[in-house]
Amino acid sequence: MKKHRWTILFSMILLIFTAYTVLDTFVLASVYQQDAGGMNLSVFETVDDGEETDTGSSAGRETDPFSAAEEGKGAASSSGEKKTDLPTDPEDSSMSGHKKRPDKERTGNNGKGHPGKPGEETSEGSVPGEKSASAGGSGDSTGSSSKTESDGSSGASSVTMQNASAGTTYEDENVSITITEYTTNDTVVHVADVKLSSAEYLKTAFANGTYGKNVTDEVSDIAAQNQAILAVNGDYYGVQESGYVIRNGVVYRDSANAADLLCIYADGSMRIADQTEVTAQELVEDGVWQAFSFGPALVTDGEISVAEGEETGKAKASNPRTAIGVIDDLHYLFVVSDGRTSESAGLSLRELAAFMQQLGATTAYNLDGGGSSTMVFGGEIINNPTAGGNRIGERKVSDIVYIG
């Protein structure tokens, strides 16, 4: 024993230090700020409703975010065609490679998939849930058919939700959400098409309302605590020690890293920024409402930002993914893909970027994926999150992005 005392001492020191480091990384919670649910609405004071933004905007900002979609729906309605694509682009041939899940794969009212009315006839590839959501029977999947939307645009305060326990649409005077499922690259992808009257309805929340390290909770629980209509996991800021964290107009971390920074401005636009070139406070003063530091950027100015040859080993892997993008002012996409299951292989970053581009996103950004990818709509988990390997279940995350 005496002969090996130094070896034993060294081994104990190494073991204790390693154990502490592991606990510090994965277990021990460090609270940096309690009650971190404040919102800095002053960023909206500088928003000019008539101001045209350069990124994420079409030819001129629509004062009525629903009117553009209404035009497209009108065309679809008049033709009597059942709408199977995104509301604003019913004739998009680029979506031909992405097929809707056949009706028979959809489950019932369990929150996953589109619930169909029993005995309802649908055309091939259509969505019974979406069809039933269209008030005029036009099969318009806008979720809100022209009739419903016209009610909304006239200022009616009625809320329309298709099958509250497993709805595919939601609409009120400020928020319109349509959930659609696609199958691409042997993967089921859940897309939430979101239209808002103001970016202040695009919010974020921390687990347990606390900003800190290893402070986590399930997406569904965080969403319930914040009365979220729609929620997806955020950028899991807690696992990183650097990278700007700006939530609801408040700066929580101002140490920069090399990751692409997604900035959502109070005017509803999205931009990809370089953290090393601007401070977090400057971003808030410039009108940034939310900022995420995970990345990479998937689509920038309508072009795919992830080059196939530049993907690293991590990016090439097929995994569940979460992404957020913008089509037009205050018209967003929340995308969550399944993966690591027999039904869904998952997407690489390149495939995800191509998918976002084909959905019409002009700016798109990758959020935390893998076991974190979760989408909650109306209190129901609508994707198949995999936690702890291939087991279906929610992983606890540090933050969410939600509409509410």
Added chain:
Amino acid sequence: MTLFTSDNRKNLQNNLFSQLCFCIFCALFGAVYECFSHEVYSGFMIYAFAVPLVLAVLPLAWILWRDRGSLPVLQARRLWNYGVITLTVGSLFMGVLEIYGTTNRLAAAYPAAGALLLGAAIAVQACAKQGGKNGKDADGGEADRRALLPAGSCCAMRQDIIKEEPDRRALLPAGFDGLEEDFAAADTNP
């Protein structure tokens, strides 16, 4: 210079075997971990085995194969082993962090401590060599142990001592019985 003893050589062989087993373990651990990492790869995890291979296995094998010259003193060998193990554990831990997608500032302690231990090992060995040149017992007490040998001992150490450099004979304790004749024989028939 360090006296060449069979015990020292045997220790080195045991050390080489231990390091080789450690190297193989690291290679297997990295391979198994990567199998369950959902195609997320980390260079730290995959090449963690290279640390003991390059810093321990290959140098030890070369020293033993060389079969001449000075050998590392015991304290230097220990410090070197500690440094190699620290660097290897650090590489594995960095691989875990990289695969998980997180960071931790404490992980920087591993390469720092490992480099410190390796540097200390080199310093101890250099001091040992310097002490040998000055005629001091640089062998960590082996001269004292030789003094304990019984007179006329026929143990293998006598043969090892005979092989030493001539100027090292001065380190032998006075009255070391029975060796003068062996030295004379060695001088006659080198």
